[in-house]
Amino acid sequence: MSDLTSSIYGKGWRWPLDIAPNGQIATSEGEDRVWQAVEDILSTPIGSRPLDPNYGVSLAIYDPITDALAAAWLIGLAIDECEPRVVNTRVEVLGASLSTSTLYLRLVLTLRGGGGALVRTFPFYRKAA
Numbered sequence: 001m002s003d004l005t006s007s008i009y010g011k012g013w014r015w016p017l018d019i020a021p022n023g024q025i026a027t028s029e030g031e032d033r034v035w036q037a038v039e040d041i042l043s044t045p046i047g048s049r050p051l052d053p054n055y056g057v058s059l060a061i062y063d064p065i066t067d068a069l070a071a072a073w074l075i076g077l078a079i080d081e082c083e084p085r086v087v088n089t090r091v092e093v094l095g096a097s098l099s100t101s102t103l104y105l106r107l108v109l110t111l112r113g114g115g116g117a118l119v120r121t122f123p124f125y126r127k128a129a
Helices: 003-009 031-042 069-082
Strands: 012-015 027-029 086-097 103-109 117-125
Touching: 003 031, 003 086, 027 031, 031 103, 031 117, 069 086, 069 103
Parallel strands: none
Antiparallel strands: 012 027, 086 103, 103 117
16 A cells, blocks of 8 residues: 555554454554445444534434435435545445345445545345334
């Protein structure tokens, strides 16, 4: 990982905290750091952080009544609002499982500074109907 990539996208302790093979606290940097931030956004209900009440994703996406496209839109909005290292977010619905109340999403994130795109498949678990 180049120093430029680390300076743009950050470097620090891996979250959740983990121990590296050398016995030290594991670190992450670059694109991996951005992905960890996105996972944190998607696992944080909006309003649950008193010092940053706009951080996180709308509670409506946890509701099984919300359709998959609306949930995808709310997820994209949360990433765009909360993650400044991402300049463009595309959320594609790959499918849904009613038995497990899970949405399967593909996240395509365009990174600031010409870092390319992150593409990941993400299972999003909702409340049981």
